[in-house]
Amino acid sequence: MKKLNGMKLGLVALSVYILGGIGVFGGIGLIVFMRGKDLFGLGHGHTIGYLLLCLGALFSILGVILMRIFRNRGLT
DSSP states (O other): OHHHHHHHHHHHHHHHHHHHHHHHHHHHHHHHHOTTOBOTTSSBHHHHHHHHHHHHHHHHHHHHHHHHHHHHTTOO
16 A cells, blocks of 8 residues: 555656646747737736746756655655
């Protein structure tokens, strides 16, 4: 049972890491291609791109930290 719970924690950490990478590249794409254009009525595309870039980097760092913690504590 412990191995199954560890697998779930590992998948959560990996999915956070992957979502962070998608956010980073999506943010870069918005910064480059949506400068000065409105994005679905939410605001300028490049400003939302900066937000996605920062949050994506944060999620990537969080995913790596979670993977390291789970591995070093023997949870996976």
